[in-house]
Amino acid sequence: MSGGGHGHLLCSLLAKHPHLRGTVYELPSVLEHRDLLWAEKLNVAGRCEYVAGDMFTEVPAADAYLLKHILHDWNDADSERILSNIHKAAAPNARVFVAEYVVPGPDTPHFAKLFDIHMMCATGGQERTEEEYADLFERAGWTYRATWYPPSRLMGVVEATKA
Numbered sequence: 001m002s003g004g005g006h007g008h009l010l011c012s013l014l015a016k017h018p019h020l021r022g023t024v025y026e027l028p029s030v031l032e033h034r035d036l037l038w039a040e041k042l043n044v045a046g047r048c049e050y051v052a053g054d055m056f057t058e059v060p061a062a063d064a065y066l067l068k069h070i071l072h073d074w075n076d077a078d079s080e081r082i083l084s085n086i087h088k089a090a091a092p093n094a095r096v097f098v099a100e101y102v103v104p105g106p107d108t109p110h111f112a113k114l115f116d117i118h119m120m121c122a123t124g125g126q127e128r129t130e131e132e133y134a135d136l137f138e139r140a141g142w143t144y145r146a147t148w149y150p151p152s153r154l155m156g157v158v159e160a161t162k163a
Helices: 008-016 076-089 111-122 130-139
Strands: 022-026 048-052 064-068 095-100 142-148 156-162
Touching (some): 008 022, 008 048, 008 064, 076 130, 130 142, 130 156
Parallel strands (some): 064 095
Antiparallel strands (some): 095 156, 142 156
């Protein structure tokens, strides 16, 4: 499994930051639908590469990785495997950014708690707390750095660096 989709998130970032280059990593069956790919639509085709593959076997080398709504699809063992494969391929001092719903403390109502139940039922995955992400990163060889939240606080971006 891989999860770059058709590249909307990456290509949107590339369109706003012309000094960046990126790779969308996705299953071959998804990338066959060339009409759905975003690089040409957002005029970043020269800086966006599409690579077919499976994140459970290997990932391309890079200095930064962005995973949005990927790890919540998977249990801890599978998520650790994904992060470990990224760690193996990652450049020294690489960073990984995970954009997901982050579960707050036990007495805080939050959409992430409802979505956690949904993910457990739908995929066997889960939403995680900051502490659970830190532990997951550590087991996969990464060092947890920080979690950032937009004003809505619906999602967070969890960052780790290559240990």
